[in-house]
Every structure is written in structure tokens, then in C-alpha cells.
Amino acid sequence: MRFDQTLRAGSAGLSLIMLSALAQDAPGVASAAPAAEGPTTAELHQLRQELAEQRALLRQLREALVASRGAPPAAAPHVEGWETASTDGAGPPVSSPLRRPLHPALLATMRGGGPAAPSQPQPTLPQPGAQQGAAAVVPAAPAAKAAAVGQAPARDARPPEVAPLFEAPGVLTARGGTVLEPSFGFGYSSSNRVALVGYTIIPALLIGLIDVREVKRNTFTAALAARRGLTNRTEVEVRVPYVYRADSTVSRELFTGTAVERVFETSGRAIGDVELSLRHQLNDGGIDKPYYVAGLRIKTRTGRDPFEVVTDCTRRCVGENATGTGLPLALPTGSGFYGVQPSLTWLFPSDPAIFFGSVSYLHNVKRSNVSRRVLDGATEPLGEVAPGAVVGFNFGIGLALNEKASLSLGYDHSAMGRTRQNGVNVPGSVRTQLGTLLMGFSYRLTDKRTVNVTVGAGLTRDTPDVSLSVRLPLAF
CATH class of the missing domain: 2.40.160.40 (monomeric porin ompg)
Structure with missing residues (x-):
């Protein structure tokens, strides 16, 4: 359920981004943002590249969701750029924010404001695993701890060992031992x-x-x-x-x-x-x-x-x-x-x-x-x-x-x-x-x-x- 909400929120964010970009790029269309200088041509080109990357990530998420139908919630697939986390220990894991931060203009548009002023300093892209910046993409969820997804150790099918009393031992020798x-x-x-x-x-x-x-x-x-x-x-x-x-x-x-x-x-x-x-x-x-x-x-x-x-x-x-x-x-x-x-x-x-x-x-x-x-x-x-x-x-x-x-x-x-x-x-x-x-x-x-x-x-x-x-x- 949370996985579907994440996809819907991501799709809505992309729609807002595309509408904002088209409104700014098309001539004769009035901007709803307050009077401010819009992004330059280079920034718009970078915006389109990031939109293409976000669209590819959403496509991967959609394919992973289809492939995981019928699987246990705890076994949700890991998609590159996303981390698996547990909400409060009672529900299935949800996807955490994207590893790569969005452009400041995208962040301002998704938060309801106009494009960011070009005078703002451009942030340096963090390395994978650093603090993420697109938290608005994922619905709010309680604080969670990372859940280790692993496999339980194999159980030994042999009888337990006891202090022997009789001639025949109770525990058999392992194969090849x-x-x-x-x-x-x-x-x-x-x-x-x-x-x-x-x-x-x-x-x-x-x-x-x-x-x-x-x-x-x-x-x-x-x-x-x-x-x-x-x-x-x-x-x-x-x-x-x-x-x-x-x-x-x-x-x-x-x-x-x-x-x-x-x-x-x-x-x-x-x-x-x-x-x-x-x-x-x-x-x-x-x-x-x-x-x-x-x-x-x-x-x-x-x-x-x-x-x-x-x-x-x-x-x-x-x-x-x-x-x-x-x-x-x-x-x-x-x-x-x-x-x-x-x-x-x-x-x-x-x-x-x-x-x-x-x-x-x-x-x-x-x-x-x-x-x-x-x-x-x-x-x-x-x-x-x-x-x-x-x-x-x-x-x-x-x-x-x-x-x-x-x-x-x-x-x-x-x-x-x-x-x-x-x-x-x-x-x-x-x-x-x-x-x-x-x-x-x-x-x-x-x-x-x-x-x-x-x-x-x-x-x-x-x-x-x-x-x-x-x-x-x-x-x-």
C-alpha cells in the first residue's frame, strides 16, 4: 500500500515539474510565480535531464512493483537509488528518499513556490549514502530503524547431545566425519x-x-x-x-x-x-x-x-x-x-x-x-x-x-x-x-x-x- 502511495506521489511530483517547466519555457504564457528572474537555458537543460532520470527511476519502481505482486511485504525488491526501511516494526517496508538530490528549481516548484533565484548557490551533489534532499517525494512516515533483511540460519536436524549412559550414542556422526x-x-x-x-x-x-x-x-x-x-x-x-x-x-x-x-x-x-x-x-x-x-x-x-x-x-x-x-x-x-x-x-x-x-x-x-x-x-x-x-x-x-x-x-x-x-x-x-x-x-x-x-x-x-x-x- 505504501509502495503504491510512493508511486502516486512521485507521479504527481513529476506532473507538477513538467507543467512548471513547460509554463516557463513556452512564450506568451504568464508565470504564476512572483516576479523574479527565471532559470537560464543551461539550467532548463539540466532540469530536463534530471526529469528524464526521475522518469526512468519511476519506471523501474513500477516494474519492480509488478514483479513483486504476491510476494511477502518484507521481501520487497531493492531498486537502485532507494533504501529499504521499516516504518514502526508493524508494517511492510517503504521506500526512503532518492539518493540523488533534485535541482533547487525543482525543489522550489514541488514545494509550491516559484523557481529558485539564480543567485542561490548550487549545492554539491553528495556521495551515495549521504543525507538525502528530496524528502517531499515520500509520504510522511514515523521514524524507523533500518531492518536487516536476511535469511535464518539452517537448523541442525540431528538430535541434541546428552551425556551418554548406554552403549549406543544418541547423536549421530555428521556426514564425512x-x-x-x-x-x-x-x-x-x-x-x-x-x-x-x-x-x-x-x-x-x-x-x-x-x-x-x-x-x-x-x-x-x-x-x-x-x-x-x-x-x-x-x-x-x-x-x-x-x-x-x-x-x-x-x-x-x-x-x-x-x-x-x-x-x-x-x-x-x-x-x-x-x-x-x-x-x-x-x-x-x-x-x-x-x-x-x-x-x-x-x-x-x-x-x-x-x-x-x-x-x-x-x-x-x-x-x-x-x-x-x-x-x-x-x-x-x-x-x-x-x-x-x-x-x-x-x-x-x-x-x-x-x-x-x-x-x-x-x-x-x-x-x-x-x-x-x-x-x-x-x-x-x-x-x-x-x-x-x-x-x-x-x-x-x-x-x-x-x-x-x-x-x-x-x-x-x-x-x-x-x-x-x-x-x-x-x-x-x-x-x-x-x-x-x-x-x-x-x-x-x-x-x-x-x-x-x-x-x-x-x-x-x-x-x-x-x-x-x-x-x-x-x-x-
Whole structure:
């Protein structure tokens, strides 16, 4: 609307200028100005040149207005010689005065007076951007501030970063980026076992063997993970762990003529099971909109499996005529089975917190013709062994303490199925529930260096009592 008013005002001004010029140049026409000497021939020639320039500018404005029909008011085109300005912040921008000042005779005619006297000094033309002199061309408008017309920065469609609690990170690696993440983990667990082998004559009398054991287990894991961003939504990861385990078993067999506790110690160190992972972001989230990340993890059996280590048995460890304790003389560092684990992770930003969680299902591939090694180089055939599947879920909340530090709290739960041997549940194998309460802290050292610390406390008897992990992702 203001743009049209500007054009109409400019056209009216041109009409007045042309009528005045024609009246002064035509012979026999009386001048309406007071008695004064009119402009010279050179000044009239300069006047006509400036009129031609003003007419060309108005033509450009008219073409720009036609081209801008249907466009948002804030996107009005910029025409050379005009500046874009905002009125009061509530309406579309209007055109400011012309950059080039008009001739004094034109100014006097447009203001309603006669031509300027030639005795007035001619002003020097200012450089572009200086104070303008043709303010009468534009309708009066409130004082305004220059409005910067620009483009908003592109929004990052990736999920926000939180202090990691679980194995899978929430933020994917950018396209072409590489992240190396060395990590160190420690876990400690202790459990008590009471085994009653015999028969009872009455409920208060047991004839047989009472075996009481206390097992203390320490596990140290050093790993190196490498992640590569294939696209802004897809990344691949390779993780290589090195595991050191040390177990101490304290036992005392009652009714055997001894009151001395025996300690059986064993350890093992070797590479663990190498893992390959693929993650893909499914959607574009945002404030109050969740992000979904699908993942697929493949676990190999590169570590030393439980069937490769030698057990403390002379001939047999199960069934009748069992000899020895059945405890391994060296500890395994791998599970001994291939595994495939699909998962789905979600993140929900809700200022100032970020809620996150995931669900997963781990399928362990069964093995056939499995045998166990015992003392003297003998083997004990076990047949087909199929570990139970693991169904897991976790959830948590992340809080940003400042621009560098963040804190996360979460809970992780896994339900492990029963192990089957030759199609039958292994005696003593039951469904196991593992629950862990986690707290994580993250601090950004530089733009490409971050340190993450996670502490876990076991909530069930089968879960490690305490776990601690430190990660140092390095972006390249």
C-alpha cells in the first residue's frame, strides 16, 4: 500500500515539474510565480535531464512493483537509488528518499513556490549514502530503524547431545566425519551360593553335602570404537574391546571334616567380541518433537569363549561320577555365540531437559556339536547349545548445566531367557532379570574433545554391584 502511495506521489511530483517547466519555457504564457528572474537555458537543460532520470527511476519502481505482486511485504525488491526501511516494526517496508538530490528549481516548484533565484548557490551533489534532499517525494512516515533483511540460519536436524549412559550414542556422526572413542570400563560383583546335595529324613535333618560359596568378580574392559558418518542421518561403528577378568571363589564344604575356607582364584585376558553397528535417524525432530534412531548391532565371537577354556574336572563335570569343582581354570573373554541386536532409540527435547530411551532385542545364534575341555586334554560333548534371547529397555533424562557440562540420569533393564541344551532347558537355568541405575556426566573440553563418565549401581542380585566407565570421543 505504501509502495503504491510512493508511486502516486512521485507521479504527481513529476506532473507538477513538467507543467512548471513547460509554463516557463513556452512564450506568451504568464508565470504564476512572483516576479523574479527565471532559470537560464543551461539550467532548463539540466532540469530536463534530471526529469528524464526521475522518469526512468519511476519506471523501474513500477516494474519492480509488478514483479513483486504476491510476494511477502518484507521481501520487497531493492531498486537502485532507494533504501529499504521499516516504518514502526508493524508494517511492510517503504521506500526512503532518492539518493540523488533534485535541482533547487525543482525543489522550489514541488514545494509550491516559484523557481529558485539564480543567485542561490548550487549545492554539491553528495556521495551515495549521504543525507538525502528530496524528502517531499515520500509520504510522511514515523521514524524507523533500518531492518536487516536476511535469511535464518539452517537448523541442525540431528538430535541434541546428552551425556551418554548406554552403549549406543544418541547423536549421530555428521556426514564425512570420523569419531574415535577410547573407553575404559570397570565392573565388580559378588554373589553367595548355597548348594544342598543329599536327602532329608525329616525337614530338620539333612544327610549329604552343604556347599557354601562366595564369588567375587572383577572385570576390566578397554575398548576402542570408530564411527564414520555416511550421511547426516546414517553412521557405522566398529568396536574392539580388550577384556581382563579376575574371579575369586571362597568355599567351605560342611560335613566333610574341614572347617577351613578354600579360595579358588582364576583370571583371563584377551581380546573380546568385536561389534559392528549401523544406525540411521528416521525423522526430523525438534522442540517438542521426538527423534527416532534405528540401530542394528552384530556381535562376533572373536573373544575366547567358555568352551575353549579348561575346567577343573578330570573326566566329567556334570551327571554321575562328577570329578572336580567344574570351575574354569582360565576365564573366557567372550560369550562364545554370534548375536544380532536390532534397537530403536528415541530422544524428546523439552526445554530445559531431554528425555531419551530405547528398546532392543538380542538374538544369540545357537551352536551345534559343542564340547567342553577338561583336564588331561579330554573333551566332554555337550551337543547343541542355544542361549536365551535378551529383551532390554532403558530410559533417562538429560540436563544441561551450562554450555559445556551436562548431567544424565537413567535406568537400564535386561531380561535374559533360559539356556537350552539339545532342545531341553539346562538344569538350574532360569530367567534372569538385570536392573541398573545409571548416572552420567559429560564435559566438553573443546569443540572436538569431550569426556564422559558413567556410574552404575546394580538393583538386582544378578547385576554387577557397581560399574564405572570413562569415554573420550575425539572428532576429526
